Amino acid sequence: MKPDQLKGHLDTLLLAVVRDTPAHGYAIITELRERSAGTFDLPEGTVYPALHRLERAGLLRSAWADVSGRRRRVYQVTGAGATALTAGRKAWLEFSTGMQTVLGAPA
Numbered sequence: 001m002k003p004d005q006l007k008g009h010l011d012t013l014l015l016a017v018v019r020d021t022p023a024h025g026y027a028i029i030t031e032l033r034e035r036s037a038g039t040f041d042l043p044e045g046t047v048y049p050a051l052h053r054l055e056r057a058g059l060l061r062s063a064w065a066d067v068s069g070r071r072r073r074v075y076q077v078t079g080a081g082a083t084a085l086t087a088g089r090k091a092w093l094e095f096s097t098g099m100q101t102v103l104g105a106p107a
Helices: 010-020 025-035 044-056 079-103
Strands: 060-067 070-077
Touching: 010 025, 010 044, 010 060, 010 070, 010 079, 025 044, 025 070, 044 060, 044 070, 070 079
Parallel strands: none
Antiparallel strands: 060 070
8 A cells, every 4th residue: 555545544543453452563563464464564664653643642652561571662542542543433434435435336
């Protein structure tokens, strides 16, 4: 997927990945790639700045933790992040429904 196609949806994707289980950055990248069957195979240089931005906005919180013998920053969705995820999901459904309506069913 081209990076410009992802614009505006990255935050929702990251919040969705972290929603159920707090995770460190590399685990988030891996989970996003696995859940999307490789469609969202994003580099660290895209994901980590987005995680930091979401944390500054109060949508994620993080803490240092030992994971598999390594010290890692683990991210967790806040109440505001859960609200933002709900709004992002609704916006995506409206957008994708509109696209599907305009493009029509595949032949």
